[in-house]
Amino acid sequence: MALPSTEQLLAIMQQLRNPNGGCPWDLEQNFSTIAPYTIEEAYEVADAIAKGDMTGLREELGDLLLQVVFHSQMAKEAGLFSFEDVAQSINEKMIRRHPHVFSDADIRDAEAQTKNWETIKAEERKGKEKTRVLDDVPTAVPALMRAQKLQSRAARVGFDWPDTRGVIAKIREELAEVEEALASGNAAHTQKEVGDLLFAVVNLARFTATDAETALRDANTKFTRRFEAVEDGVKQSGKDWKATTLDEMEALWVAAKMTEKAHD
Numbered sequence: 001m002a003l004p005s006t007e008q009l010l011a012i013m014q015q016l017r018n019p020n021g022g023c024p025w026d027l028e029q030n031f032s033t034i035a036p037y038t039i040e041e042a043y044e045v046a047d048a049i050a051k052g053d054m055t056g057l058r059e060e061l062g063d064l065l066l067q068v069v070f071h072s073q074m075a076k077e078a079g080l081f082s083f084e085d086v087a088q089s090i091n092e093k094m095i096r097r098h099p100h101v102f103s104d105a106d107i108r109d110a111e112a113q114t115k116n117w118e119t120i121k122a123e124e125r126k127g128k129e130k131t132r133v134l135d136d137v138p139t140a141v142p143a144l145m146r147a148q149k150l151q152s153r154a155a156r157v158g159f160d161w162p163d164t165r166g167v168i169a170k171i172r173e174e175l176a177e178v179e180e181a182l183a184s185g186n187a188a189h190t191q192k193e194v195g196d197l198l199f200a201v202v203n204l205a206r207f208t209a210t211d212a213e214t215a216l217r218d219a220n221t222k223f224t225r226r227f228e229a230v231e232d233g234v235k236q237s238g239k240d241w242k243a244t245t246l247d248e249m250e251a252l253w254v255a256a257k258m259t260e261k262a263h264d
Helices: 005-016 024-028 031-051 054-077 083-097 110-126 143-156 164-184 187-207 212-237 246-263
Strands: none
Touching: 005 054, 031 054, 031 212, 054 083, 143 187, 143 212, 164 187, 187 212, 212 246
């Protein structure tokens, strides 16, 4: 009789890590070497969702699940925990954080649930060794995402702007400092000030309930789409890039924008 899919996957991973007949590459891996693949697979899941590719999503979710199984197998070999422990841990967490579903708590809407979720998470953090406000904000996430998480965590203890006017004023202040750094010709100073400007813009995203990472990803997609329209226009003109002026490329860019707006 064939094993259930999950049990088969666990058995496959165990054999890949078996010193007697396993895969040399899999045997050489550790948590640190596999971590970049785990991050990459999570991004590929997000990419499939963004493209509306449900067949691709099924495949990418499988690849992501393999990462969980891989880490769990290495942990099991080290006597730390197993895949079953991982599943049990998230089961307990979901039940604990949804008292309105699994017990008698009365939470009437999504906003109240979000507040209750954060309260429960704060209580959970009290029992952990980390004591500083920003301690459990992960360092391995993309910088834009981490900036928003850091700001949100600081805001929980009252370290925040009262409204968007302060945020916008800060953005203007940081932009002026970027201009000063550029005028100085100091590349290291310019990089620092550009970082401060980006951090301030992320704060504006947070204040407007915008996910900064998603917003920039969407902007990247939009830029790619419009630039490809410019590229197509250059090809249709019979010219190459060197023979095309910036004004001509700008005209193609504007045309691409107008075409998109006409279809919105």
